[in-house]
Amino acid sequence: MFNYIIRRVLYAIPILIGVNVLTFALFFMVNSPDDMARAHLGTKHITPQAVAQWKTQHGYDKPLFLNPDNTGINMFTDTLFYTKSLSLFLFDFGVSDAGRDIGHDIKQRMWPSLAIALPVLFIGLLVNITFAMLMAFFRASYIDVSGVILCVVLMSISSLFYIISGQFLIGKILRLVPISGYDTGWHAFKFVLLPVVIGIVGGIGAGSRWYRTIFLEEMGKDYVRTARAKGLAEVKVLFKHVLKNALIPILTGIVAVIPLLFLGSLILESFFGIPGLGSYTIDAIQQQDFAIVRAMVFLGTILYIMGLIMTDISYTVVDPRIRIS
Amino acid sequence: MHLVVLWTDLLVYILVISIIGFMFWSSRHEHWRAPWRRLARSKLGMVSLMILLVYVAIGLLDSVHLQSNGRIRSAFDLLVSPLGVHHEQTYSAPFAKRLYNKKTVFLTDGQQQRIYPQLKHVNTVNIGLQVGIAAIESIAIWAIILALAMLIVARINKQTYVHTLNRVIRGQAQVPWRLLSIELFIIVFLIMLAVNLASHYHIFGTDKVGQDVFYETLKSIRTGLLIGTLATLVMLPFAIGFGITAGYFGGIIDDIVQYIYTTLSSIPAVLLIAAAVLSLQIYIANHPQVFPTVTERADIRLLALCVILGVTSWTILCRLLRGETFKLREMDYIQAAQALGTSRIKILFKHVLPNVMHIILISVVLDFSGLVLAEAVLSYVGVGVDPVTMSWGNMINAARLELAREPVVWWPLLAAFIFMFIFVLAANLLADAVRDALDPRIR
Numbered sequence: 001m002f003n004y005i006i007r008r009v010l011y012a013i014p015i016l017i018g019v020n021v022l023t024f025a026l027f028f029m030v031n032s033p034d035d036m037a038r039a040h041l042g043t044k045h046i047t048p049q050a051v052a053q054w055k056t057q058h059g060y061d062k063p064l065f066l067n068p069d070n071t072g073i074n075m076f077t078d079t080l081f082y083t084k085s086l087s088l089f090l091f092d093f094g095v096s097d098a099g100r101d102i103g104h105d106i107k108q109r110m111w112p113s114l115a116i117a118l119p120v121l122f123i124g125l126l127v128n129i130t131f132a133m134l135m136a137f138f139r140a141s142y143i144d145v146s147g148v149i150l151c152v153v154l155m156s157i158s159s160l161f162y163i164i165s166g167q168f169l170i171g172k173i174l175r176l177v178p179i180s181g182y183d184t185g186w187h188a189f190k191f192v193l194l195p196v197v198i199g200i201v202g203g204i205g206a207g208s209r210w211y212r213t214i215f216l217e218e219m220g221k222d223y224v225r226t227a228r229a230k231g232l233a234e235v236k237v238l239f240k241h242v243l244k245n246a247l248i249p250i251l252t253g254i255v256a257v258i259p260l261l262f263l264g265s266l267i268l269e270s271f272f273g274i275p276g277l278g279s280y281t282i283d284a285i286q287q288q289d290f291a292i293v294r295a296m297v298f299l300g301t302i303l304y305i306m307g308l309i310m311t312d313i314s315y316t317v318v319d320p321r322i323r324i325s
Numbered sequence: 326m327h328l329v330v331l332w333t334d335l336l337v338y339i340l341v342i343s344i345i346g347f348m349f350w351s352s353r354h355e356h357w358r359a360p361w362r363r364l365a366r367s368k369l370g371m372v373s374l375m376i377l378l379v380y381v382a383i384g385l386l387d388s389v390h391l392q393s394n395g396r397i398r399s400a401f402d403l404l405v406s407p408l409g410v411h412h413e414q415t416y417s418a419p420f421a422k423r424l425y426n427k428k429t430v431f432l433t434d435g436q437q438q439r440i441y442p443q444l445k446h447v448n449t450v451n452i453g454l455q456v457g458i459a460a461i462e463s464i465a466i467w468a469i470i471l472a473l474a475m476l477i478v479a480r481i482n483k484q485t486y487v488h489t490l491n492r493v494i495r496g497q498a499q500v501p502w503r504l505l506s507i508e509l510f511i512i513v514f515l516i517m518l519a520v521n522l523a524s525h526y527h528i529f530g531t532d533k534v535g536q537d538v539f540y541e542t543l544k545s546i547r548t549g550l551l552i553g554t555l556a557t558l559v560m561l562p563f564a565i566g567f568g569i570t571a572g573y574f575g576g577i578i579d580d581i582v583q584y585i586y587t588t589l590s591s592i593p594a595v596l597l598i599a600a601a602v603l604s605l606q607i608y609i610a611n612h613p614q615v616f617p618t619v620t621e622r623a624d625i626r627l628l629a630l631c632v633i634l635g636v637t638s639w640t641i642l643c644r645l646l647r648g649e650t651f652k653l654r655e656m657d658y659i660q661a662a663q664a665l666g667t668s669r670i671k672i673l674f675k676h677v678l679p680n681v682m683h684i685i686l687i688s689v690v691l692d693f694s695g696l697v698l699a700e701a702v703l704s705y706v707g708v709g710v711d712p713v714t715m716s717w718g719n720m721i722n723a724a725r726l727e728l729a730r731e732p733v734v735w736w737p738l739l740a741a742f743i744f745m746f747i748f749v750l751a752a753n754l755l756a757d758a759v760r761d762a763l764d765p766r767i768r
Binding site: 168263 | 604
């Protein structure tokens with residue numbers, strides 16, 4: 001088991017290097033630091049001095065891969081690739097183009113993101129499983145068919161519609177909760193409530209339909225037929241046997257996305273003014289702050305790979321049939 | 326006036342030709358005709374297909390661009406000609422006669438007055454009468470289309486005309502013709518209604534700069550369609566090429582392909598798209614000489630967005646195809662082909678590819694609606710299509726803050742959401758029907 005985890009972690013390293021090189025190529029080779037400086041300074045007041053000054057200020061005045069002015073190891077370390085890209089491996093996210101410490105920002109903004117993302121995931125899971133069980137229990141009846149059609153309808157509605165109409169109806173007309181904002185501690189509850197509800201509603205369509213398929217697949221298996229042949233009540237078959245077995249693919253799927261929760265939800269957070277990592281990323285994109293986008297890409301990749309490894313481990317924990325070789 | 330072919334137009338033409346080619350090819354192969362027949366019998370599938378065809382027709386008309394007097398306009402613009410140029414000053418509600426805002430006007434005697442100005446391009450007509458005219462027109466058009474369609478159906482089925490009509494009216498035909506003809510009437514009626522009313526009113530109101538919202542909504546169809554189809558078109562060569570070669574050859578090729586797609590899929594999609602679009606924005610901003618007109622710049626950005634969406638989404642299909650090819654490789658008929666000395670290229674194209682075709686097709690139709698929805702979100706994030714391109718995402722993004730106004734400006738949002746919803750819903754239902762018809766496991 002331990003060896004297996006080590007091997008998986010080692011396997012992640014070439015992937016991370018690939019991502020690192022790819023983002024570096026996107027940000028530094030498609031556009032030179034000069035282009036970035038010009039984009040930031042605006043088109044009107046560009047002088048070579050201003051460009052050079054901007055580059056020095058933000059540490060973009062080094063060559064890409066190889067610095068011929070230095071000797072020895074410094075030839076490689078005093079370059080953009082080393083200072084801006086490889087340093088991410090040490091979780092040194094550097095300073096944003098606006099001059100803020102990215103690592104510090106991330107640590108602070110992680111918690112509001114989690115305050116939204118965690119309840120959306122877990123309450124949503126409960127809601128989706130309930131609906132899916134209902135549809136599976138009444139399978140091939142009118143309840144099931146109309147449930148599936150309702151799911152497709154819910155899936156076809158843009159997530160922006162859920163957010164905008166929710167804000168308008170509950171925040172503006174009914175005035176039940178504030179439209180946007182955030183507070184610390186327990187006061188955050190009233191700000192978090194609406195985004196969480198909207199996040200859950202937005203996920204019902206795709207989620208319950210997917211879980212319904214899993215339940216139905218499980219119900220077609222031999223052990224279910226055996227249980228019914230024994231004369232077990234349908235409710236007992238469903239809750240005691242099918243649910244437990246169907247939870248294996250559902251829960252392992254959940255494990256894969258748990259690390260990504262730290263990144264938060266881009267649009268929910270920015271619509272509701274929640275100072276999480278999602279709105280951080282959107283702000284960075286809109287202000288063209290490349291240092292932050294680069295850091296978030298790398299962080300997102302690490303979290304994704306962590307999710308994959310955790311999924312594999314959880315498979316072996318919940319399903320004793322799977323052995324790691 | 327001469328034809329201008331934008332890059333996205335060219336790809337649309339290629340796409341249309343290849344779809345027609347595929348339909349022709351599959352109509353001559355019985356194992357493909359069977360699933361299409363199953364699809365034709367599905368009620369939900371056919372109803373949504375018809376809705377999609379209306380959208381596609383508008384999108385195709387909008388993809389033929391003509392240049393005259395230095396302005397690039399599409400065939401669709403010319404068809405709905407006054408709609409695109411009938412600008413008001415700012416917001417006005419659907420069917421309104423006056424502007425949303427008060428304006429200061431100077432009267433003839435030199436005095437000033439704050440009033441709601443009259444709209445420039447609205448003539449008051451009797452709406453009930455217009456609805457009546459539309460109804461009569463649509464019945465006539467509907468009857469003609471239906472008669473012709475039945476004639477063709479009778480020819481294909483080699484039955485008499487009366488017999489065919491009889492079966493359709495009783496709902497006995499295998500294809501749900503009766504349902505489709507009812508749907509056709511509703512569509513024709515709505516179109517005639519829009520044609521009759523849109524020349525007198527702004528039926529969906531106007532937006533902030535006074536542009537007709539109905540026109541904007543219809544123009545957005547092309548953008549949605551392009552995002553949904555071209556991204557897939559871009560993705561297919563990668564997914565198919567890498568997927569089946571990796572699955573068939575295995576070994577080092579398999580390792581390399583696996584490495585590439587794991588790396589790409591490890592980056593959260595939104596972030597990768599954002600990173601790529603941001604780089605592109607800088608590139609366009611610093612090389613203005615490459616894109617002389619606004620239309621061309623917007624077009625290149627749309628194309629680039631499709632390419633980027635394609636590059637980020639090919640990994641899932643690639644993984645599926647690799648797995649399926651892996652299984653096929655061990656099948657007897659492939660082994661037999663190898664034993665007979667068939668070249669590897671020929672095995673891949675003649676024996677493997679046709680047998681994974683259903684997976685490709687299912688994944689293409691399933692991805693479509695997701696891509697259309699993604700466009701709106703990406704435009705909100707600021708990495709979507711160019712701000713001058715009309716798209717549902719841009720409409721929503723521009724109008725979402727106006728809900729805070731008093732009285733509320735709701736019409737651009739609602740128009741965009743409804744057109745997008747119908748489009749995506751039809752696409753989702755069709756995708757389900759296609760999957761049911763094609764997937765051998767479901768049968």
